[in-house]
Amino acid sequence: MEGLCCGPGYASPSEAIRAPSEKLLYTIAIYTGTGIQKPDYLATVDVDPNSESYSKVIHRLEMPGIGDELHHMGWNACSSCHDDNSMSRKYLIVPGVRSNNIYIVDTATNPKAPNLYKIIEGSEIKSKTNLSGPHTVHCLGSEIIISFLGDAKGEAPGGYLNLNKDFEILGRWENSMGDIPFSYDFWYQPRHNVMVSSEWAAPNTFMPGFDLEEVGHLKYGRRLHIWDFKKKKPIQTMYLGEDGLIPLEVKFLHNPNSSHGFCGAALSANVIHFWKSENGNWEWEKIIDIDNEPHSDWPIPIPGVMSALLVSMDDKYLYINNWLHGDMRQYNITDPHNPVLTGQVWMGGLLGKAPIVNGVKVAGGPQMYQLSLDGKRMYVTTSLFSTWDNQFYPEIRTKGGVMLMIDCDVENGGMKINKDFIVNFGDEPNGPSRCHESRYPGGDCTSDIWL
Amino acid sequence: MKKITIANRNNITYEVKGNRPLLLELRALGLDLPYGCQYGGCITCAAKLIKGKVDQKSQVALNNRQINDGYVILCVAKAKSNCTFDIGVESHDKLYRNPFIDPLAPHELKSDIATDREIKDG
Numbered sequence: 001m002e003g004l005c006c007g008p009g010y011a012s013p014s015e016a017i018r019a020p021s022e023k024l025l026y027t028i029a030i031y032t033g034t035g036i037q038k039p040d041y042l043a044t045v046d047v048d049p050n051s052e053s054y055s056k057v058i059h060r061l062e063m064p065g066i067g068d069e070l071h072h073m074g075w076n077a078c079s080s081c082h083d084d085n086s087m088s089r090k091y092l093i094v095p096g097v098r099s100n101n102i103y104i105v106d107t108a109t110n111p112k113a114p115n116l117y118k119i120i121e122g123s124e125i126k127s128k129t130n131l132s133g134p135h136t137v138h139c140l141g142s143e144i145i146i147s148f149l150g151d152a153k154g155e156a157p158g159g160y161l162n163l164n165k166d167f168e169i170l171g172r173w174e175n176s177m178g179d180i181p182f183s184y185d186f187w188y189q190p191r192h193n194v195m196v197s198s199e200w201a202a203p204n205t206f207m208p209g210f211d212l213e214e215v216g217h218l219k220y221g222r223r224l225h226i227w228d229f230k231k232k233k234p235i236q237t238m239y240l241g242e243d244g245l246i247p248l249e250v251k252f253l254h255n256p257n258s259s260h261g262f263c264g265a266a267l268s269a270n271v272i273h274f275w276k277s278e279n280g281n282w283e284w285e286k287i288i289d290i291d292n293e294p295h296s297d298w299p300i301p302i303p304g305v306m307s308a309l310l311v312s313m314d315d316k317y318l319y320i321n322n323w324l325h326g327d328m329r330q331y332n333i334t335d336p337h338n339p340v341l342t343g344q345v346w347m348g349g350l351l352g353k354a355p356i357v358n359g360v361k362v363a364g365g366p367q368m369y370q371l372s373l374d375g376k377r378m379y380v381t382t383s384l385f386s387t388w389d390n391q392f393y394p395e396i397r398t399k400g401g402v403m404l405m406i407d408c409d410v411e412n413g414g415m416k417i418n419k420d421f422i423v424n425f426g427d428e429p430n431g432p433s434r435c436h437e438s439r440y441p442g443g444d445c446t447s448d449i450w451l
Numbered sequence: 452m453k454k455i456t457i458a459n460r461n462n463i464t465y466e467v468k469g470n471r472p473l474l475l476e477l478r479a480l481g482l483d484l485p486y487g488c489q490y491g492g493c494i495t496c497a498a499k500l501i502k503g504k505v506d507q508k509s510q511v512a513l514n515n516r517q518i519n520d521g522y523v524i525l526c527v528a529k530a531k532s533n534c535t536f537d538i539g540v541e542s543h544d545k546l547y548r549n550p551f552i553d554p555l556a557p558h559e560l561k562s563d564i565a566t567d568r569e570i571k572d573g
Contacts, residue, residue: 035540098487
């Protein structure tokens, strides 16, 4: 499924859009925090509509121990080493947020049934780099950087682990964390020599669950950080204040020449747009503000909790979720200063708009999503994080998570839940599990960066 | 030696030394327990202490309300007396709460930000 040149990925975003459709996807599924004493696993889901096992889990790669809380993952290589024919997109790097272990999974030898290639022990990472709480995985050329949210004792701000292409620990990636208080997600745009990072909280704060009072005590983030990518140090802080409470996912446009990017502030339920101005400084503005919604059982209106965000490969559409409300939205961002709402669907959530989808009672709300390279199929899962699920959607313990697919209209805008696709992780052989982030073998809309 | 009784496992009992975290001692004796970070920060291994005394000074996951409700972080807690626990997610009835519907009072926050007010002995 890779391009015609020598290395992995594609020469450009427009070439990526023309790649063949995905036939498989990988999603992590967790038992950590569910009461089922089984390891978390990487599930292979058949997404080939011509296959007999379409819309089913066809393989489960169990991790060696329990309690990892698999969460996000990333590829060993992407379009950033498209010119390097010694590289290939073969391995998924799958961290355990709680265990600190990092699993290297070979997806190329048998794509339908990936196997465990290597384990980087959490204790080794702690002793060599004083880091814990791994989150986002990106490759940069032939090297890999992974954001960690805490030090070895779970205190902020954490930092970045640098692995070489053989998955050996090189040490810390950054030369300085500056005065950054928290870490979370990051994305980089090499032609502007820039990296942007966001802020969740210290592992010791967010892992046990969410207490609203801790936001007021400044235990959660509200800033974005601009880095000098080559010098590996932060150079500018954008203080978002009340508009940017808990800024989570950050994405640049895929066009490598663009400096425009977006961040979803989860608790404020706002989209923050940032860009480099003509004088070289980075600026930001709030471009989307989701109103809190009243609920008869809640003393205050429910915030959306915009926990993720994704840009289509053609840079035309921005997708956001409101995990507690239960909706997914599509915005046309042709003018990134003025997004236009073009699609919306409902699944689960606390507002009761779509409790049952495709015959399954949905526990949780739309949470993580991955978009096909052509922008037409979006796969959505419903679990956020075990402890936070347990607080807001306690029924997910017995119902498990689901994966749904949304058909996206790339010409005129619009979203529609596909009636033929649902993977109910409540029916898994070892009991209800919860699915989270997804990746396709051929690359996806949240992994590839162009140099 | 300290006698550890697991009330919600038919009152099965184990003898532990009390010099190592209960998670390690009990798992070594064959009790299957959930766990995650193994340094007291992530709450996955929380159990509910019904009777007895533990030392869990190094835990950083629990807020004061959870401590007052009897929760103990087994990966760092050591038994200081004979103890009776409920274990597993069945014991987590009060561990997880919707923070918007049921907010914490200032003295119920985690110890580093809570206002002073005496909490019950764990």
